[in-house]
Amino acid sequence: MKQLVLAFKRLLWFIPTVVGLIVIVFIISRIIPADPVALVAGETATPAQVEVLRAKLGLDKPLPIQLLKYFQGLLQGDMGRSLYTTRAISADLLHRLPATIELTLAAMLVTIVLGIPLGVISAIRRNSWLDHVLRVITVSGLAIASFWLGIMLQLLFAMRLGALPLAGRMAGFPPDDITGMYTLDALLTGELGIFAVAASHLTLPALTLAFPALATVVRFTRAGVLDVAQSNFVLYERAMGFPAPVIVWKYVLRNALISTVTQIGLLFGILLAGTVVIETVFDWPGIGNYAVNSIIMSDYNAIMGFTIWAGVIFIVVNLAVDIVQTFIDPRETA
Amino acid sequence: MKHVQLSLPKALTRFTQRGIVVVLAIATTLALAAGCKSKPSTPAKFVFANTSNYDTMDPHQAFDVGRVAVRLNLYDGLYRWHDNPPKIEPWLAESYTVSPDGLTWTFKLKQGSKFHDGSEVTADDVVYSTERIFGVGKGAASLFTRMLSPGSTKAVDKYTVQFTLSKPSAIFLSIVPEVHVVNSKLVKEHVKDGDWGAAWLSENDAGSGSYMLTKYDPAVGWTATRFADHFYGWGDKFIPEIEFRTVSEINTRVLGMINGDYHGTDGYLPQDQVKRLKETETVKVLEQESMRIFMFQLHNQRAPTSDVHVRRAISYAFDYDGFIKNILGGSAERNPVPIPNNMWGVPKDVTGYTYDLEKAKAELAMAKSKPKRSLTIGVLTGYAQTEQAATLLQNGLRQIGVESKIESFPWPVIVGNMSKPETSPDISIYWISTYYADPNNWIGEMFHSGGWGTFKSSSFYKNPKVDDLLDKALKTTNQEERAAAYADAARIVYNDAGGVWVYNTKWFGPFAKNVEGMRFSPVGEAQEIRWMYFQ
């Protein structure tokens, strides 16, 4: 019951948080000294022509009214249109979403498949050379500038060795659209050739994206395992003479489950933030790339759309994690 | 308890074993994927790697070189620019006449030209397209409004269109190619809330051009297939399918050319990369003198650059040779006036300012308004060359005791800033490319005081004599008189050091070795694919 109340209270905060986010981003995006209307109007436009276009786009109204109009549209599922392409922002975002999800999932897969076992090993072999090597690697993961790592990988694997594609998502147009995730679509349609091409494009950006998150997961898992290993409960069983590996593996299972759930939020944040830069480096046509371009072009509605999207996903994931956590691990609510 | 403890490790071992299998499987696939790189075979499709995004397919929303391929390949205009030096040739129209007062322009259309849906291109479509340019209000609209008002274009008969200008304009014919004719019936079917079909046309095709749009994805690019019924007809050699893909990273474009993934890409790559391409067996690099002036706009209305001596000092403080020979690897040619060297009307007797710090100091000594504050140099975010020029200029200025700071602006920001004298930087660095091949595209729009507020005239220059000459050049259609007027105007602006003009671009167009037939023109830069074929 207590958990339900808490979950409900958190849900209640969801709306004001999102509204607050929109207001903040709105203010940020509108005080730009840039004049995107001038760009849209064309390079040879005179100031009078720019003003006409501004009125047409509704950007001559006072800010509060623009904000109100925006909320009005949002309630009807309308995020406005891009100033440049006049396409609906929601359509643009949806179109790019699969690319970002594919990249994020691939990175997540790498992170979890490698991270949790490595974390466990590193905890079991505490202070061994393996642990030290892993420590150095994980600390580097958080110290390396991801855009630089990406460029170095490109330099080595794409430019020097020519083993992997330098950037992009696919050579040419994608396979038939089912989920929009090329690797998955190719597998679903049984096109192994296309799968190979898509996967080879995915490799470098996914690895680059996964590296810092991997570091977090390894450290987290290691700490979690050690924590359990030092609990009185385990000490007792150890004293009873159970072999250490048995104990560790036994508790690892539950522990890994809890930490994985709580980490998804954390992981998701790291990966999502990462996509913004990684997609730019690898020319990956996803939402992060879209965001950077929109920001550079001062495309108000697109910036708003992206931020709201990122914010809502982020908040929802955290919310879900919080709620799940209250049920899995009741201690936390105390 | 004991029972559970015993079974768990086993389950786990199995679990880890499966995990290892999965990891191995992934690794193998990746290795395989890395291994099987497609070998270039005889291509059916021409793939072009484009720097800019194709964020719209609407021919009336974009007026830049970055998206010119859409307009040249999917659409047709009444006239079209071709070759270098650029010549304007009849395209959908077969001829035109102009009234003696220079106001009424009548174009005769060729009969039997077809849109992609098979319907005929008529005068009504031309009228609709002209009105649509004003209605959408983007791209070339601002250029047309200076001489043409909405509602003043009419279809005399099925094949005759008449434009009635509000004032005579010698450049009207030069910009007529920008009236890309859309299928009015088709577009009208997709109009929503009076948007002139903008939402629909931004991702669909309503043209009559040499190719028909088959696929479009704003994040990827577009493909098109040959339109066999195109009015111009086809020879026996052509490229049946084309693809224009957005590849924003220079290195990806270059690597793609080397690997044979692309058959063409942009012609303004850094020289170091051009060198790499030239050394590649399967790539050839065409070289053409283009018309794209690189320059520093100086603010003529605000101290200290309002002082002619300060402006001359700046003109003497830039290391032209170091920039063109070393930084650009000799890939451009010095261009001393605001008209490209290879354009008519350029005064051939002007040799240009040189890098001479002594002269710069002497000019500075004569200046009434000494530069005490730090000058702002505006450069374009993402255009490394503007930054490099700025640092070199800054270095020269420091040596004559003038401080400056470089501010980097994305294009939309600097365009906004340049619209008012108060917010325009003291010095702004960028290019002016060929929107239409006429001196007016450069000196006319840059130094006529009537143009203040547009990005081309961010020097806010005002000289009644120059205004008169430029007006005169627009009123008459006599080429010799026009050339003389532009040359005179250029000499005056040069003497006033109204700006610093650095170079005229050379174009180094990389193509796959087996592609032939390219036709380069400064307007459009060889992106009209209908002339090309694979050997």
Added chain:
Amino acid sequence: MKTSLFVLRKLMEDRVAFLGLLLILGLVFCAVFAPWLATYPGDVWDLHPVNRLLPPDGQFLFGTDRMGSDIYSRILFGARITILVAVIAVGASLIIGVPIGLVAGYYHNWFSDLLMRVSDIFLAVPQVVLAIAIAQTLGPSLPNVILALSVTYWPWFTRLVYAETRSLQNEIFIESSIALGASPWRVIVYHILPNVSSPIIVRTSIGMGFTILTAATLGFLGLGAPPPTPEWGRMISESREYLPQAWWYAAAPGMAIFLVVMGFNLLGDGLRDILDPRIRRGQKDDG
């Protein structure tokens, strides 16, 4: 004083953390003595187009860049910018974030809820995204980068301090001082703040590294200080046009970022081990 000596001694014992400290000292050393260490101290400004893009050799230790300037010298001067940005941005975040966290943690009312929600809003979007948006809005310059980083980083401190304060409130010594009639201000400053200082210090060290990375990202995206500022992120982005030939142009500044951030992270880790009693206890048990 005594505690700091203890911490220092402990740091010396932890070789890895000590390495971190050395790296940071190295950075400070480079920044302070840049004019003397640099082989071409003038190359922050001076350009030699003739020498452009030369590979590393005895004359140019890390090669030259697109304008013919010595990369080694520019990296040394870049250390100054790195320190400046990180110290001011993290300092400002501390000044904003810690008091808010203390107040929100101490009081249990709608206002503290509101404060935490506001910080949640900032945490709701990846920091780098908000920082990019703000830096772009204000225009690319060093002060604006610092501002963008400060405005987006403070909630991390707020959240940390908030959580620590809440958990401290149940401790006997806090409850007793409240019972003895100490004013809230007194309790916060004299009893809570000293006890949350350890996690703040750890977070500050990690935050320095994090901020340097974000600042470099902004520079890389062209939203940082304008040229000819020898900012490391900007140098990497400049180099991309000249790859793969001019590999040194990208490698050297990236390595510099890596070493410095590594320094702060290692130090932060070490400090955590020393200062955080929960983990220290764990280590002892294991050893």
